[in-house]
Amino acid sequence: MSEAGSPTAEPGREGPPAPVAAAAAPPEGTRPAAVELRGVTKIYHAGTPREAVAIRDVSFTIPDLPDRGEICTFLGPSGCGKSTVLRMVAGLAPQFPPTSGSVHVLGREVIGPGADRGMVFQDYTSFDNRTVLANVTFGLECEGVPRHRREVEGREWIERVGLDPTRDALKYPHELSGGMRQRVAIARTLALKPRIILMDEPFGALDPATRLDMQDLLVRLWREVEATVLFVTHSVEEAVYLGDRVFVMATTPGRIASDLRMPAADGPARETQIEPWFHEQVNKLQAELERIEAAAARPDGTRGR
Numbered sequence: 001m002s003e004a005g006s007p008t009a010e011p012g013r014e015g016p017p018a019p020v021a022a023a024a025a026p027p028e029g030t031r032p033a034a035v036e037l038r039g040v041t042k043i044y045h046a047g048t049p050r051e052a053v054a055i056r057d058v059s060f061t062i063p064d065l066p067d068r069g070e071i072c073t074f075l076g077p078s079g080c081g082k083s084t085v086l087r088m089v090a091g092l093a094p095q096f097p098p099t100s101g102s103v104h105v106l107g108r109e110v111i112g113p114g115a116d117r118g119m120v121f122q123d124y125t126s127f128d129n130r131t132v133l134a135n136v137t138f139g140l141e142c143e144g145v146p147r148h149r150r151e152v153e154g155r156e157w158i159e160r161v162g163l164d165p166t167r168d169a170l171k172y173p174h175e176l177s178g179g180m181r182q183r184v185a186i187a188r189t190l191a192l193k194p195r196i197i198l199m200d201e202p203f204g205a206l207d208p209a210t211r212l213d214m215q216d217l218l219v220r221l222w223r224e225v226e227a228t229v230l231f232v233t234h235s236v237e238e239a240v241y242l243g244d245r246v247f248v249m250a251t252t253p254g255r256i257a258s259d260l261r262m263p264a265a266d267g268p269a270r271e272t273q274i275e276p277w278f279h280e281q282v283n284k285l286q287a288e289l290e291r292i293e294a295a296a297a298r299p300d301g302t303r304g305r
């Protein structure tokens, strides 16, 4: 499949044809991890005066939980390498390939974008000259799904993300609000049924009320599709609400500072986010982020006490 047809395709951004992940049979009787990074370091412009270490020695394993999946959120200050980690998993240049270390998805070494991974970006990446329906069915079209079937499936997805298949299907992106455009992007990604969903601050540009609606939508869809979600956010509340697991990242160099389990999001965002346990978790993470930012501001980068 070409990159344009892959769920990680970015409309309007040209790229080379994407290879699929290399085959590597998992050991018998074990279920390969959904995502595994081993000792991943990314250095830009290595060996030049512009050398910059984006992430150093990042390792984590996200298991492939049968019939369930997991939402893992990545939280941290700007520049700590959240997008680098996500795009590394997506197999997207220039973040991919790593300078050293390896990235495995579902037991296979990542060598580029692939149909097992779908990505939703923060900027509303719709194809402006395509209707909502044609945007949602874009990947299916690239996969050669016959027109009638892809339009039926496309309309189903439009409805599942909370848009109106009759009223909205033939609109163009410029006729939609930011929240509606992100619904289209989510529908386009999920229509391809990726096992791994990569979301890079997808709700970062939305107003607070729309953001809560979109969080509810994501949890509902995630329960239906049973995928593993890696979700990058700046928002502590969003990380705690959505995350079954929160990776807190620190800067200079970008690295995983903590890996925390959270209670599952089992109620609506508006109700959950006023509960005492929720505030407690948010305060704890906020304090950790403040420590990380203070350490980054110290000239020697030490963590202090």
Ligand code: ADP
Residues within 6 Å of the ligand: 044, 045, 052, 053, 054, 055, 076, 077, 078, 079, 080, 081, 082, 083, 084, 085, 094, 254
């Ligand atoms: P975050 O998503 O946490 O804001 P990024 O992953 O975007 O962080 O970036 C991590 C670090 O790598 C930052 O210091 C950033 O400036 C640097 N970086 C990202 N992309 C490039 C690039 N293409 N060339 C050079 N440096 C980059």
